[in-house]
Amino acid sequence: MKHLIASATFALTMFAAPAAFAACTSDVAKDDLTGEQVTALYDCIKAELREGYASQGGENTKEYQSWKAAATRPATVGVHGKRFLMTYVNETGFAEYTKYSEERGPMPVGSILAKESFNVSKKNKVQKGPLFFMTKVAAGGEAEPFGNWVYGVFNPKGKVQKISQKFCHDCHGNYDEQDFMGYPDEDVRIEASN
Ligand code: HEC
Numbered sequence: 001m002k003h004l005i006a007s008a009t010f011a012l013t014m015f016a017a018p019a020a021f022a023a024c025t026s027d028v029a030k031d032d033l034t035g036e037q038v039t040a041l042y043d044c045i046k047a048e049l050r051e052g053y054a055s056q057g058g059e060n061t062k063e064y065q066s067w068k069a070a071a072t073r074p075a076t077v078g079v080h081g082k083r084f085l086m087t088y089v090n091e092t093g094f095a096e097y098t099k100y101s102e103e104r105g106p107m108p109v110g111s112i113l114a115k116e117s118f119n120v121s122k123k124n125k126v127q128k129g130p131l132f133f134m135t136k137v138a139a140g141g142e143a144e145p146f147g148n149w150v151y152g153v154f155n156p157k158g159k160v161q162k163i164s165q166k167f168c169h170d171c172h173g174n175y176d177e178q179d180f181m182g183y184p185d186e187d188v189r190i191e192a193s194n
Contacts, residue, residue, distance in 0.1 A: 024126035033120065035188075038084060039073045045118055045126050049156065053116075053131045056158035061131060064088050064114035068190075070098055074118070075185040079171070083117040083129045087184055090114075093136065098192035102177045109148075111136040113181070128156035134172075134181070147173070147180040 024044035028037055054062040067088040074084035089097045093111025096104055117129030133152035137143050143150050143165070151168035153161040172180040183189065 026120060026124045026126070029124060030120040035073055035075075038075070041120065041126050042074050042084070042086065042118070045128065049116060049118060049128050052128060052156045053154055053158050056154075056160075058154050058158055058160055059152075060112060060114065060133065061154055061158060064090070064112070064131075064133075067091070067112075067114065068094050070094070070113075070190055071184040071188040072190060073188055074116070075188045077182070077185050079182065080115075080117055080132070081119065081129065083119045085184065086116045088114045088116075095192055097181070098190055100183055100189055100191065104179070106179050107136045107181070109136050109138050130155050130161065145169075147176070149180055 024041055026033065026037065026041055033041070050065055054065070065088075067090050070087040070089050074086040076082055076084050090110075090112040092108050093113065096107050096111070097113065113134045115132040117132065119127045119129055121127055131154045133150075133154075135150045135152070137148050137150055139148050141148070146165050146169040149169070149172070151163060151165050151172075153163050155161055169180070172182065175182055
């Protein structure tokens, strides 16, 4: 029910006590959530999600939290475990990333894309998902076969996950016209102002 989500958001803003919302739930099934309801769930889980990601001091797990968002709210496009995804981009990459254009040049070396994720279970409980990274590195190194992107993942407890670069790039490779970036759902993209 809508008021459940609304009151959770209200309480969170009023008392700033995210720990009280360890179990964010919704009476609305995942597929029926409106954008507003997704935002409310994100607001409910955000502080705890971020605390978890940063808790082991993993590279950029704290820093990305002050980067600019590339989307107005989390959205699901059906990949990454069909989770809701929310992308943040560092200073080096933000202007280029938010052009969302196939004609855009390659992303500058040093660009870092961070993507938070969460899901809503069949029982309508909000579940934490991993934190994903893509870092643009100079051409000619080990990442050359992967478009000079280095992929990384941290679990919700902040632990770095062993992943295969090839696994990530096998899918991101489909976006070769976009320097291998998938981009958020069109409805939620924040466009560059220049
Ligand atoms: C089945 C395809 C698929 C696989 C596998 C996949 N991704 Fe993605 N990824 C996407 C798509 C599509 C998007 C854009 C959707 C969105 O952000 O809403 C995306 C977005 C991202 C972003 C945000 C930047 C952007 O726009 O591309 C990061 C960071 C990322 N993925 C990292 C990873 C990592 C790390 C792995 C491996 C563990 C991985 N991805 C595996 C399809 C995939």
